[in-house]
Amino acid sequence: MRIVIAGGHGQIALRLERLLAARGDEAAGVIRNPGQSDDLRAVGAEPVVLDLESATVDEVAEVLRGADAAVFAAGAGPDSGTARKDTVDRGAAVLFADAAERAGVRRYLVVSSMGADPDHAGDEVFDVYLRAKGAADADVRSRSALDWTILRPGMLTNDAGTGQVLLAASTGRGPVPRDDVAATLVELLDTPATAGLTLELISGNVPLTVAVKDIAGN
Numbered sequence: 001m002r003i004v005i006a007g008g009h010g011q012i013a014l015r016l017e018r019l020l021a022a023r024g025d026e027a028a029g030v031i032r033n034p035g036q037s038d039d040l041r042a043v044g045a046e047p048v049v050l051d052l053e054s055a056t057v058d059e060v061a062e063v064l065r066g067a068d069a070a071v072f073a074a075g076a077g078p079d080s081g082t083a084r085k086d087t088v089d090r091g092a093a094v095l096f097a098d099a100a101e102r103a104g105v106r107r108y109l110v111v112s113s114m115g116a117d118p119d120h121a122g123d124e125v126f127d128v129y130l131r132a133k134g135a136a137d138a139d140v141r142s143r144s145a146l147d148w149t150i151l152r153p154g155m156l157t158n159d160a161g162t163g164q165v166l167l168a169a170s171t172g173r174g175p176v177p178r179d180d181v182a183a184t185l186v187e188l189l190d191t192p193a194t195a196g197l198t199l200e201l202i203s204g205n206v207p208l209t210v211a212v213k214d215i216a217g218n
Contacts, residue, residue: 002026003189004067004105006052006096007074008045009036012111012156015182016071017045030063030074052092060099069107069189070100072136085125085132093136101145107195108146109188111181112137114154114173114200137198147195149188153181154202166204167211174202187212 003020005013008029017027021044028046031037037047048063052074064070072093093110100108116133140148154174161179184201187209188194193216206214 001068001189002028002066003069003071004028004030004048004064005045005071005073006030006092007072007111008040008047009033010073010075011158012178012181012185013071013073014039014043014045015178016073016185018043019182019186021045028063028067030060052095053087055095057095057098057102060095061102064099064103064105067103067105069109070096070105071109071111071185071189072096073111085128089129089132090136090139094139097140097143097146097148101143106145106147107189107192108140108143108148109185110137110140110148110150111185112150112152112198114152116152141198147192149194149196150198151181151185151188152198152200154200156181162203163208164203164205165208165211166202166206167199167208167215169197169199171200171202171204176202180208184208184212191216193217 007013008031017029020027028048029040030048030050032051034049040047074092113133115130116137118134118138120130137150154176157175157177159177161177165180191212
């Protein structure tokens with residue numbers, strides 16, 4: 001498969017790219033900063049330099065054309081202000097979905113956030129972030145031209161992955177290693193029957209391959 005990943009230098013994206021490349025898939029990571037290209041090549045991914053805050057739908061569609069799936073894993077980052085929560089966490093996700101439709105790429109995965117809600121209350125930066133992610137998720141869920149799956153991990157950690165997770169429509173709060181988020185994304189890509197699902201993910205006691213098959217009804 002050829003998988004195009006927005007936010008290609010993110011911590012989850014780099015792990016995902018490494019996993020995909022290791023099994024022989026083509027992973028292309030969309031990055032804004034060309035100085036990050038070598039980091040992507042080091043994990044076996046193809047760097048694609050494109051700023052999703054200023055790119056047109058046609059420019060992004062050209063990158064996606066011929067791909068088997070698109071993964072939106074971009075984010076403005078914890079040090080960004082409220083304006084970039086809207087332009088990246090919402091706006092870029094919508095742009096990437098528009099481009100996937102235009103390029104004919106049906107499979108579309110979103111790395112969202114637990115608690116994402118377009119009607120989330122509050123004025124702090126994290127409140128704005130949750131509203132932006134929620135608005136992006138709502139936009140993606142409205143699209144019949146995409147076979148979308150939205151993954152909402154709990155508190156992300158850099159602990160080594162265990163391969164044991166809890167994956168459900170609602171899991172409750174909890175931590176999850178980024179390793180296990182990336183591995184779960186691979187399983188979701190391999191399981192088309194998870195299309196149309198919004199899922200929460202935390203550490204648990206079910207092997208992630210089993211967890212994904214169970215949630216897909218396999």
